[in-house]
Amino acid sequence: xxxxxxEIRNLDVRFATHDGEVHAVRNVSxxxxxxxxxxxxxxxxxxxxQVFLAAMGLLSSNGRATGSVKYRGRxxxxxxxxxxxxxxxxNITMIFQDPLTSLTPHMTIGAQIMEGLRSHRRIPRxxxxxxxxxxxxxxxxxxxxxRMRQYPHELSGGMRQRAMIAMATxxxxxxxxxxxxxxxxxxTVQAQILDIMRELKSELKTAVVMISHDMGxxxxxxxxxxxxxxxxxxxxxxxxxxxxxxxxxxTKELIDAMPRLxxxxxxxxxxxxxxxxxPKLLEVSDLKVHFPIKVAPWITxxxxxxxxxxxxxxxxxxxxxxxxxxxxKSTLARAILQLLPRTDGSVVWLxxxxxxxxxxxxxxxxxxLQIVFQDPLASLDPRCTVxxxxxxxxxxxxxxxxxxxxxxxxxxxxxxxxxxxxxINRYPHEFSGGQNQRVGVARAMIVEPKLVICDEAVxxxxxxxxxxxxxxxxxxxxxxxxxxxxxxxDLAIVRQLAHRVxxxxxxxxxxxxxxDTIYFDPRHPYTKALISAVPVPDPRLERAKKRIKLAGDLPxxxxxxxxxxxxxxxxxxxxxxxxxxxxxxxVSPGHFVAxxxxxxx
Amino acid sequence: xxxYAARRFLxxxxxxxxxxTFAFFMMRLAPGGPxxxxxHLPPExxxxxxxxxxxxxxxxxxxxxxxxxxxxxxLGPSYKTKDFTVGEMIAAGLPVSLRLGxxxxxxxxxxxxxxxxIAALNKNKGTDYGVMVLAMFGITIPTFVTAPxxxxxxGIYGVNFLGMDLSLPVGGWNGxxxxxxxxxxxxxxxxxxxxxxxxxRGSTIEALRSNYVRTxxxxxxxxxxxxxxxxxRSSLLPLVSYLGPAVAGLLTGxxxxxxxxxxxxxxxxxxxxxxxxxxxxxxxxxxxxxVFIIGLNxxxxxxxxxxxxxxxxxx
Numbered sequence: 076x077x078x079x080x081x082e083i084r085n086l087d088v089r090f091a092t093h094d095g096e097v098h099a100v101r102n103v104s105x106x107x108x109x110x111x112x113x114x115x116x117x118x119x120x121x122x123x124x125q126v127f128l129a130a131m132g133l134l135s136s137n138g139r140a141t142g143s144v145k146y147r148g149r150x151x152x153x154x155x156x157x158x159x160x161x162x163x164x165x166n167i168t169m170i171f172q173d174p175l176t177s178l179t180p181h182m183t184i185g186a187q188i189m190e191g192l193r194s195h196r197r198i199p200r201x202x203x204x205x206x207x208x209x210x211x212x213x214x215x216x217x218x219x220x221x222r223m224r225q226y227p228h229e230l231s232g233g234m235r236q237r238a239m240i241a242m243a244t245x246x247x248x249x250x251x252x253x254x255x256x257x258x259x260x261x262x263t264v265q266a267q268i269l270d271i272m273r274e275l276k277s278e279l280k281t282a283v284v285m286i287s288h289d290m291g292x293x294x295x296x297x298x299x300x301x302x303x304x305x306x307x308x309x310x311x312x313x314x315x316x317x318x319x320x321x322x323x324x325x326t327k328e329l330i331d332a333m334p335r336l337x338x339x340x341x342x343x344x345x346x347x348x349x350x351x352x353x354p355k356l357l358e359v360s361d362l363k364v365h366f367p368i369k370v371a372p373w374i375t376x377x378x379x380x381x382x383x384x385x386x387x388x389x390x391x392x393x394x395x396x397x398x399x400x401x402x403x404k405s406t407l408a409r410a411i412l413q414l415l416p417r418t419d420g421s422v423v424w425l426x427x428x429x430x431x432x433x434x435x436x437x438x439x440x441x442x443x444l445q446i447v448f449q450d451p452l453a454s455l456d457p458r459c460t461v462x463x464x465x466x467x468x469x470x471x472x473x474x475x476x477x478x479x480x481x482x483x484x485x486x487x488x489x490x491x492x493x494x495x496x497x498x499i500n501r502y503p504h505e506f507s508g509g510q511n512q513r514v515g516v517a518r519a520m521i522v523e524p525k526l527v528i529c530d531e532a533v534x535x536x537x538x539x540x541x542x543x544x545x546x547x548x549x550x551x552x553x554x555x556x557x558x559x560x561x562x563x564x565d566l567a568i569v570r571q572l573a574h575r576v577x578x579x580x581x582x583x584x585x586x587x588x589x590x591d592t593i594y595f596d597p598r599h600p601y602t603k604a605l606i607s608a609v610p611v612p613d614p615r616l617e618r619a620k621k622r623i624k625l626a627g628d629l630p631x632x633x634x635x636x637x638x639x640x641x642x643x644x645x646x647x648x649x650x651x652x653x654x655x656x657x658x659x660x661x662v663s664p665g666h667f668v669a670x671x672x673x674x675x676x
Numbered sequence: 677x678x679x680y681a682a683r684r685f686l687x688x689x690x691x692x693x694x695x696x697t698f699a700f701f702m703m704r705l706a707p708g709g710p711x712x713x714x715x716h717l718p719p720e721x722x723x724x725x726x727x728x729x730x731x732x733x734x735x736x737x738x739x740x741x742x743x744x745x746x747x748x749x750x751l752g753p754s755y756k757t758k759d760f761t762v763g764e765m766i767a768a769g770l771p772v773s774l775r776l777g778x779x780x781x782x783x784x785x786x787x788x789x790x791x792x793x794i795a796a797l798n799k800n801k802g803t804d805y806g807v808m809v810l811a812m813f814g815i816t817i818p819t820f821v822t823a824p825x826x827x828x829x830x831g832i833y834g835v836n837f838l839g840m841d842l843s844l845p846v847g848g849w850n851g852x853x854x855x856x857x858x859x860x861x862x863x864x865x866x867x868x869x870x871x872x873x874x875x876x877r878g879s880t881i882e883a884l885r886s887n888y889v890r891t892x893x894x895x896x897x898x899x900x901x902x903x904x905x906x907x908x909r910s911s912l913l914p915l916v917s918y919l920g921p922a923v924a925g926l927l928t929g930x931x932x933x934x935x936x937x938x939x940x941x942x943x944x945x946x947x948x949x950x951x952x953x954x955x956x957x958x959x960x961x962x963x964x965x966x967v968f969i970i971g972l973n974x975x976x977x978x979x980x981x982x983x984x985x986x987x988x989x990x991x
Contacts, residue, residue: 164894176886190897242895
């Protein structure tokens with residue numbers, strides 16, 4: 076192994092809190108050699124970020140680090156700020172998870188890139204500017220000169236993260252520490268960012284630390300991997316060793332918990348197939364939800380959040396809805412639940428057109444249709460005990476139930492979702508994210524609904540918890556024969572549960588197929604791009620994989636031409652004209668693909 | 677943004693109109709009139725006086741006459757202070773109040789931001805607690821307490837510091853001479869310093885904890901640059917929304933201080949006009965106040981957009 080440029084020895088990080096001292100990092104030692112990529116993987120709270128925040132002197136004010144952190148033989152820990160600042164931001168740089176909050180909102184991108192450069196090197200403004208534009212082009216930001224004068228909120232998430240990478244590489248660092256740089260991004264954007272990071276590593280010979288919870292991301296980029304848990308390194312080694320011959324039980328657990336696109340591995344609880352003669356529950360046809368957006372004082376344009384979506388759902392069936400942020404998947408869920416007024420189309424529930432709903436009908440519907448939301452803690456009332464939260468739908472929808480009966484049902488439900496019924500009087504903040512999401516599931520299931528919509532229900536959870544909740548939902552479905560609409564940006568998760576999958580793009584369906592078909596035989600270029608962008612937690616596969624790339628960002632949903640990104644031949648070159656609507660073509664039984672142009676890859 | 681400002685300005689006119697209307701009729705609802713407290717006059721003389729001021733006409737007619745005059749920028753004669761029009765009185769008093777209020781605000785902004793930032797940088801340390809305790813005092817002790825105490829110390833007893841006489845006059849305007857200004861401006865500024873420093877402390881602590889400040893630190897920028905470029909602008913945003921109404925309040929609401937120090941500002945008109953039923957003067961003062969409050973709120977909103985590029989006023 077070549078001489079390490081960065082050495083951490085026996086690092087401990089402690090935080091003084093009101094509840095006593097928290098020992099976040101315990102005795103961590105690691106080396107990073109020139110030009111290599113070290114992957115640091117672990118779940119939330121494992122201390123993986125704190126190791127490097129401590130090394131950079133960026134701990135929050137109640138944190139204290141002991142041990143040794145050396146950059147090219149120079150001790151960094153305990154250096155006074157002004158000396159640390161010679162290394163920090165110049166030789167070692169860092170990028171962070173959420174590019175929107177991590178960039179200063181009131182400064183232009185250009186100013187933020189140049190200020191670091193100019194504080195480390197005394198160079199004139201125009202030289203710094205030329206260098207900044209150069210680096211923006213390296214990270215493939217189009218129209219770099221104009222972007223320099225833009226503010227962070229004017230860029231898309233992917234652009235912002237590129238700008239952040241530009242900021243961190245402009246000084247030509249030896250070591251770039253990336254703290255979950257793609258977690259907040261869509262998969263196709265994530266793939267673009269990871270490409271850029273790989274290039275930096277191979278072309279500029281920058282050593283990279285990739286901190287991530289996602290084994291797939293690590294598999295694709297790391298040379299060596301450190302697995303962290305509860306502040307300690309439990310296993311370390313070359314990437315192939317970690318993935319193919321994991322030694323520690325926790326590493327195995329992490330790899331196994333990772334949902335895989337290339338195989339549906341929900342082996343223990345085979346998902347229940349709907350009965351062949353199962354009745355139709357829900358029939359959605361040509362559903363449209365448009366929001367009027369003011370573009371000028373007197374001009375409003377419709378934002379076509381959902382634009383002509385049709386599907387049917389049978390009893391006991393699970394429909395997966397996938398697509399990237401802004402594709403309209405959550406709006407679709409809310410429109411089906413009648414939480415949002417629809418612009419056009421119909422939703423037929425058990426042969427009943429919901430368009431003519433009266434308040435009483437809506438009440439009945441609420442009992443049959445439930446939803447589980449994304450953020451488990453935020454979706455529960457912090458001042459209600461979990462028992463009260465779970466019982467709430469009963470009170471609202473079955474007010475005649477006697478008290479003891481309600482409490483008995485709540486306890487039974489808690490047991491079914493894997494919560495100790497003795498915890499009925501606890502509050503959400505006393506629970507972990509996974510437990511709170513079990514409460515969310517229990518709250519939805521208590522009225523024995525016929526359909527549960529899970530809107531990104533597991534997206535905020537760690538992978539091992541994700542797997543548990545997915546398994547729980549599958550089990551409950553097998554027991555109750557309820558239908559599910561499972562909405563997620565994470566294709567691998569949807570793969571675990573869905574019998575059929577709808578791919579949404581700009582409010583329109585681009586492909587519908589069986590769960591397996593859509594992964595093994597995707598036809599639409601967008602589906603292909605989406606699937607190939609999902610990182611597979613297998614280093615050899617991930618590195619050999621041929622990727623179908625989407626260039627650039629998602630178009631603005633206000634542009635009428637946006638849904639025709641894949642059918643450019645039919646675009647009418649006018650901003651206001653009613654555009655052609657791609658038709659769904661059946662390519663095999665049950666497999667529909669939207670019209671698109673021939674793709675040359 | 678210019679069109680936004682123009683539209684806000686136009687939007688302010690109906691507001692002003694409603695305020696004028698409301699104030700006009702409220703005044704008339706109060707019992708008594710401007711000439712009631714005078715010694716008893718023969719009825720015909722009283723009638724003549726009232727007729728001279730149109731007070732014999734029905735109230736709605738008086739209202740229209742008033743509006744008509746107002747449209748010609750004529751605030752009318754003062755009913756009580758003979759030989760002066762309301763316009764002249766305001767022209768005499770407003771500059772005094774303006775100078776007083778603006779000086780106090782400038783002082784408060786400077787010390788408030790400085791103290792608030794220092795407290796935030798030393799969060800939960802002695803300095804921080806010291807500043808915050810002082811701020812609490814500043815907010816809780818009213819000006820009619822601080823004014824006499826400071827007057828007593830600097831005006832009556834006199835202060836001799838290293839042989840220098842630091843005594844100050846106890847009152848009077850004296851053409852706005854600096855020694856006369858010091859005490860009233862300080863008294864006016866003290867509670868504002870307290871409020872501003874608490875506001876700034878809170879928002880600065882929040883900004884210091886933000887992700888973007890962490891990014892700035894990761895860039896290796898020196899601490900003063902981080903404070904100046906990254907922290908200060910966002911930590912001053914809440915201050916801007918506070919300053920609009922606060923400046924308006926200081927410009928116009930300094931009547932207690934004006935009374936105590938015997939300054940010829942417009943604050944005292946407010947009280948006197950209300951007590952004497954000096955209808956026109958009262959209306960004039962109300963209009964001045966309303967214009968200031970509306971105008972300064974608009975300025976605050978526009979300033980907000982300048983400080984925070986995410987705020988745009990396109991629509």
